[in-house]
Amino acid sequence: MASDDRCDSLFVCTLCGDCCKGFGGTYLSETDIVAIANHIGISPERVRAECTASSGQHRVIAQQQNGYCVFWDRVCTIHPVKPRMCRRWPFIPGVLVDVANWHAMAASCPGMQTEISDGRIIECVRRAMEKESSGDGTAS
Ligand code: SF4
Numbered sequence: 119m120a121s122d123d124r125c126d127s128l129f130v131c132t133l134c135g136d137c138c139k140g141f142g143g144t145y146l147s148e149t150d151i152v153a154i155a156n157h158i159g160i161s162p163e164r165v166r167a168e169c170t171a172s173s174g175q176h177r178v179i180a181q182q183q184n185g186y187c188v189f190w191d192r193v194c195t196i197h198p199v200k201p202r203m204c205r206r207w208p209f210i211p212g213v214l215v216d217v218a219n220w221h222a223m224a225a226s227c228p229g230m231q232t233e234i235s236d237g238r239i240i241e242c243v244r245r246a247m248e249k250e251s252s253g254d255g256t257a258s
């Protein structure tokens with residue numbers, strides 16, 4: 119079994135911000151909205167009105183005119199409370215469904231390694247997801 123150290127090298131964010139641009143449909147739960155509101159010091163109602171958009175029955179993060187997430191300002195300004203979809207990246211269930219998704223995602227994320235066996239990618243993604251669901255996940 120690979121150690122966590124070996125999995126760590128699978129993804130090292132370069133902070134390029136590419137994944138924070140474009141309509142990604144990043145869902146926000148009510149818990150996320152309250153956590154973000156507390157973090158930036160405004161009311162949850164203001165976060166909802168000014169920082170989110172609707173997508174069907176869900177709230178998603180709104181975009182700035184330049185296409186970036188409203189919380190992007192050369193870095194993620196809500197890093198400690200960023201929503202689950204952002205925290206998880208790139209260790210997402212879709213990679214376990216088809217490891218080809220890892221390679222497709224890596225084409226637009228320079229922090230993801232691809233010179234690694236698919237078996238190891240799958241194992242590391244599974245481990246990261248288990249860690250997260252046990253409440254031991256760390257924000258990337
Ligand atoms: S997750 Fe990937 S695309 Fe996003 S900032 Fe990090 S390296 Fe760039």
Ligand code: SF4
Nearest residue numbers: 138187189190194204
């Ligand atoms: S919340 Fe942060 S990490 Fe997520 S898209 Fe916005 S700026 Fe990027």
